[in-house]
Each structure stands twice: as C-alpha cells, then as structure tokens.
Amino acid sequence: MPDQLPEHPDWLWRTPDPKPSYDVVVVGAGGHGLATAYYLARNHGISNVAVLERGWLAGGNMARNTTIIRSNYLCEESAAIYEHALKLWEGLPEELEYDFLFSQRGVLNLAHTLQDVREGTRRVGANRLGGVDAEWLDPDEVRAFCPIVNTSPDVRYPVLGATLQPRAGIAKHDHVAWALARKADEHGVDLIQNCEVTGFVRDGGGRVVGVETTRGRIGAGRVALAAAGHTSTLTDLLGLRLPIQSHPLQALVSELLEPVHPTVVMSNHVHVYVSQAHKGELVMGAGIDSYNGYGQRGSFHQIEHQMAAALELFPIFARAHVLRTWGGIVDVTPDASPIIGLTPVENLYLNCGWGTGGFKATPASGWVYADTIAHGRPHQLAAPFALERFATGALIDEHGAAAVAH
Amino acid sequence: MTVDGFALAHLRRSPLGHLADRLAAAEATGPGGVRLREIPFLAQLNLRLDPAGPAAARAAEALGAPLPTLAGSVVATADLRVLWLGPDEWLVVGADGAAPTIEHALRRALGDEPGSVVDVSANRTTLELSGPSARSVLEQGCSLDLHPRAFGPGRCAQTTVAKVQLVLDQIDAEPSYRLLVRGSFAQYLADWLLDATGE
Amino acid sequence: MLLIACPWCGERDETEYHYGGQAHVAHPADPHALSDAEWGAYLFVRDNPKGEFAERWMHAAGCRRWFNVVRHTVTHDISAVYPAGQPRPVPPSDEHSEVTA
Ligand SMILES: Cc1cc2nc3c(=O)[nH]c(=O)nc-3n(C[C@H](O)[C@H](O)[C@H](O)COP(=O)(O)OP(=O)(O)OC[C@H]3O[C@@H](n4cnc5c(N)ncnc54)[C@H](O)[C@@H]3O)c2cc1C
Ligand SMILES: [Zn+2]
Numbered sequence: 001m002p003d004q005l006p007e008h009p010d011w012l013w014r015t016p017d018p019k020p021s022y023d024v025v026v027v028g029a030g031g032h033g034l035a036t037a038y039y040l041a042r043n044h045g046i047s048n049v050a051v052l053e054r055g056w057l058a059g060g061n062m063a064r065n066t067t068i069i070r071s072n073y074l075c076e077e078s079a080a081i082y083e084h085a086l087k088l089w090e091g092l093p094e095e096l097e098y099d100f101l102f103s104q105r106g107v108l109n110l111a112h113t114l115q116d117v118r119e120g121t122r123r124v125g126a127n128r129l130g131g132v133d134a135e136w137l138d139p140d141e142v143r144a145f146c147p148i149v150n151t152s153p154d155v156r157y158p159v160l161g162a163t164l165q166p167r168a169g170i171a172k173h174d175h176v177a178w179a180l181a182r183k184a185d186e187h188g189v190d191l192i193q194n195c196e197v198t199g200f201v202r203d204g205g206g207r208v209v210g211v212e213t214t215r216g217r218i219g220a221g222r223v224a225l226a227a228a229g230h231t232s233t234l235t236d237l238l239g240l241r242l243p244i245q246s247h248p249l250q251a252l253v254s255e256l257l258e259p260v261h262p263t264v265v266m267s268n269h270v271h272v273y274v275s276q277a278h279k280g281e282l283v284m285g286a287g288i289d290s291y292n293g294y295g296q297r298g299s300f301h302q303i304e305h306q307m308a309a310a311l312e313l314f315p316i317f318a319r320a321h322v323l324r325t326w327g328g329i330v331d332v333t334p335d336a337s338p339i340i341g342l343t344p345v346e347n348l349y350l351n352c353g354w355g356t357g358g359f360k361a362t363p364a365s366g367w368v369y370a371d372t373i374a375h376g377r378p379h380q381l382a383a384p385f386a387l388e389r390f391a392t393g394a395l396i397d398e399h400g401a402a403a404v405a406h
Numbered sequence: 407m408t409v410d411g412f413a414l415a416h417l418r419r420s421p422l423g424h425l426a427d428r429l430a431a432a433e434a435t436g437p438g439g440v441r442l443r444e445i446p447f448l449a450q451l452n453l454r455l456d457p458a459g460p461a462a463a464r465a466a467e468a469l470g471a472p473l474p475t476l477a478g479s480v481v482a483t484a485d486l487r488v489l490w491l492g493p494d495e496w497l498v499v500g501a502d503g504a505a506p507t508i509e510h511a512l513r514r515a516l517g518d519e520p521g522s523v524v525d526v527s528a529n530r531t532t533l534e535l536s537g538p539s540a541r542s543v544l545e546q547g548c549s550l551d552l553h554p555r556a557f558g559p560g561r562c563a564q565t566t567v568a569k570v571q572l573v574l575d576q577i578d579a580e581p582s583y584r585l586l587v588r589g590s591f592a593q594y595l596a597d598w599l600l601d602a603t604g605e
Numbered sequence: 606m607l608l609i610a611c612p613w614c615g616e617r618d619e620t621e622y623h624y625g626g627q628a629h630v631a632h633p634a635d636p637h638a639l640s641d642a643e644w645g646a647y648l649f650v651r652d653n654p655k656g657e658f659a660e661r662w663m664h665a666a667g668c669r670r671w672f673n674v675v676r677h678t679v680t681h682d683i684s685a686v687y688p689a690g691q692p693r694p695v696p697p698s699d700e701h702s703e704v705t706a
Pocket of ligand 1: 030058226228357
C-alpha cells in the first residue's frame with residue numbers, strides 16, 4: 001500500500017462560502033441551473049450569481065440520464081427550443097474548452113406499427129419544414145445504418161421503418177456539468193454544494209428577496225428555480241401549486257463491451273432506448289414508474305420489461321450483463337413539455353417540467369432562462385412554455401404528438 | 407348450440423384445440439407427475455348484483471348455493487362453480503351448453519334490481535393443470551402464495567401467471583387448478599405451461 | 606416492486622395494479638362558475654408531496670376495484686388502505702398528539 005494517496009487532480013471550480021446576497025440565486029446545480037448561471041454571466045454580464053445545490057453538483061438527473069440529444073420534436077415550439085439547443089451543443093465543446101464527448105452519431109426512432117409509421121413520416125415532414133434534419137428509413141436502410149437491430153419480419157413487432165436525425169447523438173453528461181461549472185466559476189459564479197434551500201424570504205409586498213438555506217439566509221435580487229423533480233416541494237412553500245408530478249425514472253448499463261452499436265436506437269413501441277457509451281457500456285433507459293416517487297429508485301419490473309424489450313430488438317445483447325441500475329426523479333407535466341418563465345410571485349422564476357427529456361435541452365434551457373431572468377420577461381423561445389398555458393389551454397402536447405419521451 | 411334450428415356446434419374451434427396432442431403428451435406420471443388439458447367451451451356467466459339486496463337470495467336459490475361473499479372463495483354445486491370476482495361480482499361456471507339455462511335463471515333472479523347477467527363463455531377457455539407437481543409448475547410464474555396454508559380447494563383468484571391475466575380456481579387438493587384465460591392469450595399461456603412442466 | 610394490499614384480495618404485486626394519482630379530488634360542483642385558471646387548476650394541478658400522499662389505486666388484474674392508499678413517496682411505506690369515497694384516515698400520531706405532547 002502506498003503510504004500516500006495520489007494527488008487530487010486540479011479542482012475545476014472553487015468551493016466558496018455563500019455571500020450574504022447575490023443578484024441572482026439559482027436553486028439546483030443540475031445541467032439547467034449550471035447552464036443558466038453560465039449564460040447569465042456570458043450573455044448578460046450578470047456574474048454576481050450563486051448556484052445552490054442541496055447535494056453535490058450534478059447529483060440529480062443530470063448525471064443519471066441516458067444522454068440522448070436530438071431536436072426532432074413534432075410541435076413547432078418544441079422543435080424550436082430543442083434545435084436551438086442542438087446548435088449550441090455543436091459549438092459548446094470548443095466554447096467551454098472541454099471535450100465532453102459530444103458525438104453526433106444519429107438517433108433512430110423505430111416504427112413498429114402503422115400508427116408509428118404515420119407518426120414518424122409526419123414528424124419527418126414537419127421537421128424538414130422547420131429546418132430540422134430528418135430522414136425516413138425503410139427497414140433495409142435501418143439495417144444498413146444499424147446492423148445489430150433485428151429487422152427480420154417474423155418478430156413480434158417487426159421494424160417497419162424509422163426516423164433518423166443524423167445530427168442527433170449523445171454526450172458525456174457529467175463532463176457537460178463540469179464543463180459548464182468550470183466556465184461559470186471562471187466568470188465569478190459561486191457554486192455552493194451541500195446547501196439546501198428550505199424556504200423563501202419575502203418582503204412586505206410579497207416579493208421574494210432571498211432564500212433560507214441549510215447554510216443560512218442568502219439575499220437575492222431574483223431567485224431562479226432549476227430544481228427538476230423537487231420544484232414543487234419549493235413552490236409549495238410559497239403556496240404556488242404547479243402542474244407537475246415527480247416520478248422515478250430508471251436507467252442501466254452493461255459491462256464494457258467492444259464497440260458494437262454505432263448509433264442511438266429508440267423504440268417507443270417496444271420501449272427501449274439504447275446507445276453505447278465511449279467506454280463501451282451499453283446505456284439503456286427503462287420506463288417511468290406510474291406512481292409519484294422521490295426515492296431516486298424505481299420498480300424492478302421496469303428493468304425486467306426493459307431488458308426483455310432490448311433483447312427483442314437486439315438479440316446480440318443476449319449475453320451482456322446488467323452492471324448497474326439507478327433512478328432519477330423526473331418532473332412530468334400534463335403535456336410533457338417544460339414550464340419556463342415568470343411566476344405570480346415577483347422575482348421568482350421557474351424552469352421545470354422537463355420530465356424524461358431535458359438533458360438534450362440543457363444549453364438552450366440555460367440560454368432562454370438566463371435571458372428571461374435578465375430582462376424580467378420571457379425569451380421568445382420560452383414564451384410558449386409559460387405556466388399560463390394551463391389556464392389558457394394552449395398546451396404543447398408532445399405526449400401524443402412525438403410519441404417519444406426522451 | 408343451435409341458431410334458428412341449425413346445429414352449429416361442429417363449427418366451433420376452441421383456442422387450444424390444435425394443441426390437444428401436445429398437452430396430452432406432456433403428461434408426467436409418478437410422485438412428480440403433472441397433467442395439462444384444455445376444457446373447452448365451459449359455460450361462463452358474469453353476474454353483478456348487490457349482495458345485500460333482494461336479488462342475492464333469489465340468485466342463490468336459482469343456483470342452488472349461496473353467492474360466496476368471502477373474497478377469493480368458490481361455492482360449488484353438483485353442476486356449477488360460483489367464483490367470487492369482486493364484492494358485487496361473480497363468475498358462474500357450468501358445463502358446455504348450460505349457458506342459456508343459467509342465464510335465464512339468473513335474469514329471473516335479478517328481476518328489476520340493478521345488476522347484470524352476461525354470457526361471457528366465449529371470452530375465456532380453461533386450462534386444467536393437475537398432479538403432485540402442479541403447484542410448483544404454477545409457482546414459476548405466479549407470485550401468489552399457493553401453499554395449502556394459504557390457498558386450496560374452494561379458493562380462486564384473479565391474478566397473473568407468466569404475466570397473463572387469468573382466473574385461477576383450485577378444484578381439489580391433488581392439486582388441480584383451472585386457469586380461465588382469454589382466448590387470445592391461451593396459446594401463449596399453454597406454451598409457457600408446456601415449457602414450465604418440462605423444468 | 607411495491608406490495609400493495611387490495612382491501613378485497615389482500616397483498617398483491619404492484620404489477621397487478623393501475624395507478625390513479627391523487628385521491629379526494631372532487632369534480633367542481635358547478636364548472637361554469639369557475640374561472641379559466643380555476644378550471645385549469647382542477648384539470649392539471651395535483652399535489653406532489655415529498656412524504657405521505659393519499660392516492661388512488663385500482664386492482665386491474667384482480668377484482669378491478671378502485672381504492673385509496675396513503676403511501677410515503679420517498680420510503681414507499683403504506684400507512685393506510687381504505688375504500689374509495691371514505692375520508693383519509695387520521696394518522697394515529699395526530700389522534701394521540703395530546704397524550705404524547
Ligand atoms: C434515467 C433518466 C434518463 C434520462 N434520459 C434522458 C435522455 O436520454 N435525454 C434527455 O434529454 N433527457 C433525459 N433525462 C431527463 C434529464 O436528465 C432531465 O430532464 C434534466 O437533467 C433535468 O434538468 P437538470 O439537469 O437541471 O436536473 P437535475 O440534475 O435533477 O438538477 C436539479 C438539482 O436541484 C437540486 N435541488 C433540488 N431541490 C433543491 C433545494 N431545495 N435546494 C437546493 N438544491 C436543490 C437537486 O439536488 C439537483 O441536483 C433522463 C432522466 C433520467 C432520470
Ligand atoms: Zn383486489
């Protein structure tokens with residue numbers, strides 16, 4: 001045994017104590033909170049900012065997701081914000097000076113039923129009209145693009161075709177968080193871990209002017225929630241009820257394997273989504289548990305179902321082993337679209353409801369949220385996602401529309 | 407079965423008729439023995455009524471036995487098995503061809519009381535699994551405690567076996583079980599049971 | 606996998622049940638009297654507590670009856686199972702708070 005531990009690698013950000021107050025306090029150091037802080041500083045020159053995190057940086061959904069990045073959503077409003085994200089992703093490794101293994105290896109959404117085919121071809125059409133790259137592949141083309149998918153006609157749910165977004169792909173999620181954290185820190189943002197927000201400080205006019213935390217009271221010009229599955233536990237403290245429900249969502253990885261899987265395959269019908277990470281593990285997402293849960297773990301039958309689906313589509317995985325499974329807490333809205341913008345409580349801003357699919361949005365989410373906070377009005381891309389849509393009825397119904405959750 | 411006087415029985419196909427030989431061939435004898443067969447075309451009547459209302463007593467009289475009120479219990483007569491499906495719902499199972507008679511009797515018993523009598527005979531077929539190993543075969547795909555201390559003759563359950571939703575009815579202590587399963591799931595369940603009996 | 610006790614059939618695997626979300630949400634007596642925001646809140650907003658939650662479950666693969674459960678959303682501990690239509694039971698700790706205080 002060495003009598004001395006190896007040197008710790010360089011820290012990527014400082015570990016400051018909280019200051020008495022900040023211009024903006026961001027609650028939650030997941031991807032969205034970090035991106036928000038980064039763009040507040042970079043785009044708006046607001047760097048007197050703290051990001052408060054109850055646990056450790058990226059310990060929530062950010063480093064638990066299956067890292068799928070794509071922008072081929074059906075609704076115009078969604079395609080616009082996710083495509084903005086994809087364009088940002090394309091420049092981000094260089095801008096953040098961090099190779100977080102962004103890989104545009106394409107994403108296939110398989111169609112197994114006539115309804116899937118209709119939905120897929122419709123979405124390809126809509127995407128093309130909206131300037132999002134999209135192709136429709138027949139089963140032979142699917143096999144050519146991803147030879148390990150079982151495209152034989154005699155399986156239970158034969159592959160009838162697929163949508164392909166060539167610019168879509170994956171990235172290494174924890175590195176994305178660290179890259180954003182380092183740059184935000186360089187701009188002067190204080191990243192404060194082990195600091196849970198437990199309450200809000202309000203002035204006589206009801207405005208939020210600070211937060212109570214496990215590390216004391218911190219004043220804030222504006223408070224920006226980016227707490228994903230925990231958002232309603234915070235807004236409940238203000239009597240503000242939100243249309244979100246928090247559910248367990250699980251994922252799993254296999255042991256490290258030789259490169260066998262060249263792309264990302266999603267099948268909503270058989271319910272599986274798989275990619276192979278750079279190290280070699282197969283990364284698969286399982287289904288969402290039907291019940292509400294804050295336990296960061298889900299039910300075993302979801303994993304079992306997920307494995308059965310994976311084997312049906314990829315017989316080659318038959319002898320792979322499940323190495324690890326884990327769960328996150330996803331915040332689901334009735335229309336499966338996020339909520340971004342102002343709230344009835346002055347100085348309180350909201351960014352939540354990304355549910356099972358917010359990783360891909362990380363840079364755009366931070367971009368439009370920072371802009372919304374800096375100017376006190378919704379960014380153009382965020383405006384359709386305002387909380388008011390649940391009163392006006394102008395829902396952005398991605399649930400039924402795109403038929404894919406992640 | 408007749409419709410307007412024409413005999414139609416020869417046209418009927420049971421969901422597992424084509425598997426009869428394979429089911430018979432899977433029989434194992436001796437202390438680890440197990441037998442599997444389809445009992446096709448049993449009469450099945452779904453009955454719903456208020457167990458505390460006047461129709462309950464009339465139905466009991468018509469059936470020749472009280473409606474079971476204990477969850478998951480079965481009352482049997484010489485010709486019928488009455489299975490508890492819910493606090494106001496039962497499945498009356500009789501011999502092939504008996505459905506019209508049972509339906510008529512139950513409709514009269516129900517009278518004008520709120521409730522329903524529906525002939526669901528075509529909904530499910532019946533697999534019978536019996537023999538000393540029947541329980542251990544079933545336990546491979548059923549999470550209920552089927553040990554005699556918890557389950558036995560006179561007990562039924564709606565549950566899943568190998569993910570298939572079905573009605574399980576224990577007939578005797580040998581043990582013998584009836585698995586009443588939807589026609590569209592019957593082949594899958596039979597295949598699964600054939601596989602499980604081989605283990 | 607949760608083990609949930611159906612009030613009729615007893616303990617069964619979670620996979621036999623269908624989840625119905627928050628319990629005790631009454632349909633507004635007069636929907637026309639509501640503002641858009643109130644109607645939206647009725648349609649879309651449900652409690653989402655981190656802790657005990659009164660919720661509806663249905664024994665889908667069994668007796669197909671709806672009933673209510675009080676479940677803790679972190680530990681999944683089930684502290685009460687009671688018929689649909691009955692009020693949420695008062696937890697024993699509240700009942701006896703005077704004694705223990
Ligand atoms: C298994 C799984 C697979 C997924 N797969 C994909 C995918 O393939 N593609 C995709 O686009 N999306 C995916 N997602 C969704 C995506 O991960 C989330 O939408 C996204 O990460 C949410 O934003 P975030 O990173 O800011 O959230 P989080 O990382 O959860 O950040 C929220 C942070 O807030 C903190 N917090 C909460 N309460 C408080 C408080 N009171 N005080 C201080 N801090 C607090 C939490 O600790 C947490 O760190 C997946 C999610 C899961 C769970
Ligand atoms: Zn039940």
